[in-house]
Amino acid sequence: MLTHLICVVLRERKFLKMSDNIFIVGAYEHPTRLATNKSVAQLHAEVAIGALEDAGLSKGDIDGFFCAGDAPGIGPLSILEYLGLDVSYSDSTDIGGSSPVAQVGHAMRAIRDGKCNVALITSAGRPRSEAGGAGDLTERPEYPESGFEVPYRAALAPSYAMCAQRHMHEFGTTSEQLAWIKVASSHHAQHNPNALLPNLVTVEEVLASPLISSPLHRLDCCVISDGGGAVLVACQEVAKSLNRPKIRVRGVGEAVGYTRGSDINLTTSAVRHSAKSAFLEANVTPEDIKYLSTYDSFTITVLLAIEDLGFCEKGQGGRFVADGNLISGVGRLPVNTDGGGLSSNHPAHRGGITKIIETVRQLRGEAHPAVQVNSCDLAVANGLGGMLDRRHGAATAILERIS
Secondary structure, three states: OOOHHHHHHHHHHHOOOOOOOOEEEEEEOOOOOOOOOHHHHHHHHHHHHHHHHHHHHHHHOEEEOOOOEEEOOOOOHHHHHHOOOOOOOOEOOOHHHHHHHHHHHHEEEEEEOOOOEEEEEEEEOOOOOOOOOOOOOEEEOOOHHHHHHHHOOOOOHHHHHHHHHHHHHHOOHHHHHHHHHHHHHHHHHHOOOOOOOOOOOOOOHHHHEOOOOEOOEHEEEOOOOOEEEEEEEHHHHHHHHHOOEEEEEEEEEEEOOOOEEEEOOOOOOOHHHHHHHHHHHOOOOOHHEEEEEEEEEEHHHHHHHHOOOOOOOOOOHHHHHHOOOOOOOOOOEEEEOOOOHOOOOOOOOHHHHHHHHHHHHHHHHOOOOOOOOOOOEEEEEEEEEEOOOOEEEEEEEEEEEOO
């Protein structure tokens, strides 16, 4: 009740100068991995309820709403009506798997500008139930690139495989090194009761799995699952009123990448630019970071992100990820301690929301004890969406626990 009164008062003084400190106050990941009896709209509603319960807020406290193209209907309009939300600000930015991470930044700025005080970000999908696989992404004739790509059957897995091949050619990266990324995810997933693939795997098992598109094997590819998640972003006044750890948004950057005629770089992603902006705004460096959640549609996606985020030099990613260096309690940089998209949950590009949620868990100290990072007070959530070898979006958020 007290929190609701605070939110009402804040609505009446939106145009006053608010604190620059913005917090993630609620986070919830749907436990399902197969939702044959639920609609996408229902999944959005259930994750919204979960985030509200996690935060200790009510539906009436929400005055900002953010979603991407996975929300059924026209932008945010249909899902807003379905949820019964009365908001003063909404945003339906869609840049694939990086959308939820980017929307944390959009929510932060909207709150600072007095547009809203409590922003809900939801994301959900049913690609497993709907048998949505990794097929052609440029089949629609109205897309300006279709005439140049459809004749060549520009499917998803070969696009990422081409980036992996190029990285191997330029820097000597090996399939064994890529396999270590999957091995690390399986070490973490074994402790996640909701993980789709909870079993440990070895480097040898990754390399022995069927070849999907050279050099990527089946176990180099993410799972396809139903599910979703939600987070709540709020102003300092609301965050102070809640009995939850304070997870501050230190900085968020976003960027887009695409080919420029013949200027094609298959070994650097737009994460290089989104990370630079995020670290600059947060006034920290990669050396300060204790934990990383990053989009992991394929093992090569993780390797390039680690390089582009600045955790190692370009071309050194293969050496960096090898020998358990991404395993919590073992390596230098714990990555995706929920098992990530490679082992736990990847409901199409909606998997981006899980990167924020597991980062919040780590900062709160609420990850599984076997994977909880010691003294985790500064972490990165990183998203990427689209086609890595062509047009894609990237977003990087730096989060900090301050109490």
